[in-house]
Amino acid sequence: MKERILEILKKSNTYVSGQEICKQLNVSRTAVWKVMNQLKEEGYEIEAISNKGYKIKKSPDSITDYELLSQINTKYIAKQIEYYEEIDSTNIRCKILAEEGAQDGILVVADQQTAGRGRRGRAWKSPKGSSIAMSLMLKPDIMPSNASMLTLVTAMALVKGINDAAGVDTKIKWPNDIILNNKKLCGILTEMSSELDYINYVVIGIGVNVNMTEFPEEISHIATSVAIELGHPAKRADIITKTMEAFEKYYDIFLKKQNLEDLVEEYNHQLIHKDREIRVLGSEEEYQAKALGIDKTGELMVELDDGTRKKIRSGEISVRGINGYV
Structure with missing residues (x-):
């Protein structure tokens, strides 16, 4: 119900009465009041005025499932989301869900990831409350030999999503590093379970440096964050939802020919080199x-x-x- 109440409040430019929310959701006023109090405790600034109703004045930097679902606009990508305050690896969880028969397009998101991996087995840590760690599970009807191109599709979606959400100018360093001001902003790790001629599932892990203000000395010369480049924090939920919306668009184009033919021009426009x-x-x-x-x-x-x-x-x-x- 949190998701639906947030969605109703965000879509309105004015106050929404408790009676109207009750009517839309077919719930009691007490139930609505309880959810409003829960949201306030989580950092949502909600104004309540007698005879007028409720209005969101300010949202926290939250990436909970109900926050993301209240604003995402896709047909099937990330329409089901699992959120964790802390997890070892979103990719590991996503693979477990795939083996258990989870639906195509499920997204796993964590506020903190303790044992994430990048390419070539490198560690990718996601500090609490300042980065994005998420994994998307897909069941594409394509040949396994074509699955590696999904990493490039993801890179395109990240560039569009981050640029739209934060107003920055990210680029791609081939094949899939996301670059901002000549430093690395994101990492992508794609893993696949397949047979000779079909794919069981693909898991795409994504890590984005959003609101970190410093990095370990050994990577400080090549790593950056959205906040460092903007000079102020960015909303992680906006980046996630815009990226997933862009991914669905590019993914659908990719699936038509099982290659990047119709995406080459846009990818090359995003290519920093x-x-x-x-x-x-x-x-x-x-x-x-x-x-x-x-x-x-x-x-x-x-x-x-x-x-x-x-x-x-x-x-x-x-x-x-x-x-x-x-």
Whole structure:
């Protein structure tokens, strides 16, 4: 009921009477009063005036399931949300839910994550109340060989979601690092359970540095947060809902052809290295090239000094700027 009451209050530009809320939800005035008190205890500033009703004056930086569901506008992505104040890993929980038969598009969100992982097994910690740790579970009807492109779809959604919600200008460092002011803002980890010719499920883990104001010394030169760049805190719920809305849009486009053909132009527009010189780092070689953009499979096309063009695949190779991370 919290979700529905929040939704009613947020959609109204004026006061909503307790009687109107009771009528819409078919509940008693006492039930509405109890929920209002609970919301106030959680940090919602709700004004109550006799003969007028209730009005939200200010919302806390909450990412509870009912806060997110009260504002998200999607058809099936994140229409079911599990929220935890603290969890070891949202990806682990999401995989358990998938094995138990959870519905396609379920989202797991945590206020604090203690044992998250990034690419290549690196630790990804999410401090309480200042970051986003979430995992989305999908059951796409695509070939397993095409699943890696979902990471790029997610990167596009994060750029649009963060930019729309916070008013910043994030970009993508191929294939899926989200960059703000030449520093890393987000991490994405995609995991899959599949057979030879079909996918059981895909779990996409997302970590976003939102309101942190400092980082460990070893990563402070390459990491940033939305708050650091804005100069003030951002609402995490806005970033989550805008990102999920953008993901649904891009995901539906991807599913039509099971590739990035109809997303290439927008992805390349978001690509921070487009038409710039980069360093290509492989396990056995390192060279300099010009980044031209991705193709429909998500491979990065580069041009060498002699004019030769080649494609590079993520997972095997990483890229850096000429003089640093970006």
